[in-house]
Amino acid sequence: MTATLQPAGPATAAGPAPTPGRRRPRSSAARQRIEIVLLVGPALILFLGFVILPVILAAVYSLYNLPPAFRWEQLAEPDRFVGLANYQRAFDSPEFVRAIGNNFLILFASLLIQGPLAIGIALLLNRPLRGRTALRLLIFVPYVLAEVIAGLAWKLLLQPEGGVNAMLESLGLGFLQQNWLADPSIALWTLFWILTWKYLGFAIILMLAGLQGVPEELAEAAAIDGASWWQIQRHITIPLLGPTIRIWAFLSMIGALQLFDMVWVTVAPTVRGMATETMATYMVQQGQFAGQPGYGSAIAVILFFISLAVALIYQRLALRRDLAGAVTRGVR
Amino acid sequence: MNRRSTTRLVTFAAATGLAVASLTGCAGGGGDEGGDGEVTLTWWHNGTTGPLPEVWEEVATEFEEAHPGVTVEQTGYQNEDLQRTLIPNALAAGDPPDLFQVWPGGELRDQVENGYLMPLDDVIPDTIDSVGATVNPWQVEGATYGIPFTFGIEGFWYNTDLFEEAGIDSPPTTLDELIDDVGALRDAGITPIAVGAGDKWPAAHWWYQFALHSCSPESLQAAETEFDFSDDCWVEAGEQLEEFLGIDPFQEGFLGTPAQQGAGSSAGLVANGQAAMELMGHWNAGVIGGLTPDQQVPEFLGWFPFPGIEGAAGDPTAALGGGDGFACSAEAPPECAELLEYIMSEDVQAKFAASGAGIPTVPAATSSLEDPNLTLVAEGLAASSFVQLWLDTAFGTTVGNAMNDGIVNLFGGSGTPDEIVTKMQDAAATL
Numbered sequence: 209m210t211a212t213l214q215p216a217g218p219a220t221a222a223g224p225a226p227t228p229g230r231r232r233p234r235s236s237a238a239r240q241r242i243e244i245v246l247l248v249g250p251a252l253i254l255f256l257g258f259v260i261l262p263v264i265l266a267a268v269y270s271l272y273n274l275p276p277a278f279r280w281e282q283l284a285e286p287d288r289f290v291g292l293a294n295y296q297r298a299f300d301s302p303e304f305v306r307a308i309g310n311n312f313l314i315l316f317a318s319l320l321i322q323g324p325l326a327i328g329i330a331l332l333l334n335r336p337l338r339g340r341t342a343l344r345l346l347i348f349v350p351y352v353l354a355e356v357i358a359g360l361a362w363k364l365l366l367q368p369e370g371g372v373n374a375m376l377e378s379l380g381l382g383f384l385q386q387n388w389l390a391d392p393s394i395a396l397w398t399l400f401w402i403l404t405w406k407y408l409g410f411a412i413i414l415m416l417a418g419l420q421g422v423p424e425e426l427a428e429a430a431a432i433d434g435a436s437w438w439q440i441q442r443h444i445t446i447p448l449l450g451p452t453i454r455i456w457a458f459l460s461m462i463g464a465l466q467l468f469d470m471v472w473v474t475v476a477p478t479v480r481g482m483a484t485e486t487m488a489t490y491m492v493q494q495g496q497f498a499g500q501p502g503y504g505s506a507i508a509v510i511l512f513f514i515s516l517a518v519a520l521i522y523q524r525l526a527l528r529r530d531l532a533g534a535v536t537r538g539v540r
Numbered sequence: 541m542n543r544r545s546t547t548r549l550v551t552f553a554a555a556t557g558l559a560v561a562s563l564t565g566c567a568g569g570g571g572d573e574g575g576d577g578e579v580t581l582t583w584w585h586n587g588t589t590g591p592l593p594e595v596w597e598e599v600a601t602e603f604e605e606a607h608p609g610v611t612v613e614q615t616g617y618q619n620e621d622l623q624r625t626l627i628p629n630a631l632a633a634g635d636p637p638d639l640f641q642v643w644p645g646g647e648l649r650d651q652v653e654n655g656y657l658m659p660l661d662d663v664i665p666d667t668i669d670s671v672g673a674t675v676n677p678w679q680v681e682g683a684t685y686g687i688p689f690t691f692g693i694e695g696f697w698y699n700t701d702l703f704e705e706a707g708i709d710s711p712p713t714t715l716d717e718l719i720d721d722v723g724a725l726r727d728a729g730i731t732p733i734a735v736g737a738g739d740k741w742p743a744a745h746w747w748y749q750f751a752l753h754s755c756s757p758e759s760l761q762a763a764e765t766e767f768d769f770s771d772d773c774w775v776e777a778g779e780q781l782e783e784f785l786g787i788d789p790f791q792e793g794f795l796g797t798p799a800q801q802g803a804g805s806s807a808g809l810v811a812n813g814q815a816a817m818e819l820m821g822h823w824n825a826g827v828i829g830g831l832t833p834d835q836q837v838p839e840f841l842g843w844f845p846f847p848g849i850e851g852a853a854g855d856p857t858a859a860l861g862g863g864d865g866f867a868c869s870a871e872a873p874p875e876c877a878e879l880l881e882y883i884m885s886e887d888v889q890a891k892f893a894a895s896g897a898g899i900p901t902v903p904a905a906t907s908s909l910e911d912p913n914l915t916l917v918a919e920g921l922a923a924s925s926f927v928q929l930w931l932d933t934a935f936g937t938t939v940g941n942a943m944n945d946g947i948v949n950l951f952g953g954s955g956t957p958d959e960i961v962t963k964m965q966d967a968a969a970t971l
Contacts, residue, residue: 273970273971275650275653275654276628276647276650276937277627277628277629277631277632277650277651277654277656278632278654279632279654282654297970303945367796367804368792368793368796369804387792387793387795387796389796390738390793390794390795390796390797391793391795391796392795392952392954475796476737476738476739476795476796476797476798477738477739477740478737478738478739478740478743478795478796478948478951478952479738479795479796479952481740481945481948481949482795482948482949482952482954496624496625497624497937497941498937498938498941498942499624499628499936499937499938499941500938500970503970
């Protein structure tokens with residue numbers, strides 16, 4: 209390791225030592241180089257060491273059968289290398305397949321339920337309305353709350369003897385009482401409700417910001433032409449809101465695929481295993497708690513590729529126009 | 541920027557990264573002993589609530605006073621964090637604490653295999669002898685790597701008042717009597733049994749008990765050493781549990797109930813008189829005490845062992861239990877073993893017993909137990925013909941987790957007795 213450092217270090221360090229005659233251009237180029245190294249270097253080292261390297265290591269570990277708290281040397285032991293057996297096991301496991309299903313169910317439910325809801329509320333809040341600022345503020349509050357705090361609060365409210373059931377009782381709706389988080393047949397929908405409560409505010413704020421970019425003149429012109437409020441929203445506002453909706457959908461999809469903390473905090477391990485496991489919770493459960501770092505790493509790699517595939521496909525199909533120039537220009 | 545300088549930049553960054561990594565690698569390890577005979581011992585334990593943290597703090601101070609130049613840095617961590625995250629990570633990182641909690645069975649075997657632990661037989665043989673056969677689970681192939689400071693068995697923690705209310709005169713001694721008592725409690729409008737099934741293991745313990753009473757000691761041994769679950773008793777255990785679940789003995793929504801956190805937990809339900817009993821380990825008096833409004837162990841609390849099952853192949857006087865033990869890391873200074881020796885001394889064990897934190901393992905210290913329920917547990921322990929270690933501990937993390945998953949599926953109505961065994965066999969096959 210020191211040997212690698214020796215040539216590289218001095219070479220860069222020796223750069224500024226100028227040869228007389230061609231002093232100015234060289235020194236300014238060298239100086240620029242040092243500046244770049246100094247500015248980018250630390251961040252690059254952190255990025256390589258704490259993001260890229262672990263990603264590569266996870267891919268390596270996923271090919272091994274490793275005990276908890278393994279040593280580096282154990283990678284070289286015979287029988288440790290199992291090739292793609294961990295991946296095979298993951299796709300053969302009904303638990304993991306169900307976890308993937310849960311992720312996609314939450315993904316589609318978010319798009320189909322949260323999206324229209326957020327657009328509708330944003331359109332309403334965009335009209336002149338008494339107490340509009342206060343309303344906007346209120347709607348954004350859940351998003352500002354820490355995930356764990358919101359999760360614990362809902363967990364307490366949704367206990368069998370908790371606030372939600374007590375409220376239903378006092379409203380005379382006692383027959384609607386449920387073991388919200390303890391009944392595997394409804395736990396996933398309870399969880400989805402909590403997620404909607406938490407993230408709807410973010411979607412609404414995003415849509416409201418998008419609505420600010422829709423020129424009022426268009427609506428006015430349409431109104432003069434005799435268009436109703438509905439027609440204006442349908443044919444002018446929402447199409448112009450398109451880029452915002454597509455970006456929101458992208459964020460929502462990634463969030464649904466990576467979903468971990470809300471599930472971990474609110475749902476008891478038993479019910480989680482039966483009904484609300486996601487790819488990320490399954491990964492932590494198997495990799496950390498069941499003491500199988502190799503298998504857990506394989507799950508991580510699968511999660512990575514599923515997210516990547518979804519992101520790429522979505523970018524191709526939906527985001528292409530929106531991002532034209534923003535992302536692609538720098539690369540080409 | 542042209543390509544060459546980019547390449548160079550990346551090379552430089554990579555080289556620096558490697559250099560940093562190797563530097564930190566060199567700095568790690570070998571930091572315990574200073575040049576002038578000063579020694580710092582780090583000690584991780586699971587004492588975070590009840591009387592235990594205070595006991596360990598005193599032990600550390602007393603040891604420091606008796607050994608000038610030695611500093612003991614003791615820290616208590618939440619049990620599962622310590623077991624599943626902190627210790628494995630510290631061991632894997634090559635920077636473990638000197639003295640730390642070890643869990644017997646599969647985990648201990650893994651740690652010994654990796655050379656993480658200090659063999660103790662030649663260092664403190666008298667201490668090992670002082671706890672007798674209790675040390676067996678902390679041994680691997682005859683060598684001792686850890687010493688338990690507390691060991692107890694599982695039984696029912698019950699509310700004597702509620703039993704009386706339901707017209708039950710004495711605790712059940714057979715499974716049939718237990719089933720009758722569950723019916724009597726239900727008739728009296730009382731939730732018979734609380735189970736923290738949300739945390740998996742408390743539910744799993746029910747199956748362990750049925751397995752313990754159905755399987756011969758030989759089958760248990762074969763399972764633990766060779767992962768041989770071919771004996772029918774393992775499926776029978778699930779069938780018995782399924783039948784028991786059929787009488788609806790547990791509180792409503794038990795799949796979501798945690799074991800120990802808050803008034804809504806299974807221990808909290810017993811503590812606040814909302815359930816009549818709970819099957820739980822020897823530590824439960826402290827947990828229940830911590831969940832009452834006045835933070836005291838309630839007057840009504842009683843204890844009885846798991847009843848025998850008529851006609852079952854298992855040893856009726858066998859008990860299920862476990863304990864907490866400490867081990868020294870392989871690289872720990874010799875003072876670590878001395879500290880362990882001191883922790884296991886009769887004085888400290890008596891102090892531990894008197895505090896009500898648990899049941900001591902040195903027999904002479906048992907007389908210092910003051911809590912009447914702990915005395916009952918200690919008597920139950922003494923009366924057991926043999927104690928089977930918690931099955932998830934005994935089988936190790938991987939098989940243990942698969943087993944517990946299978947059992948909670950049965951609790952949730954989505955699994956079968958056969959599936960539990962299949963899951964265990966599948967998990968064992970990955971090892």
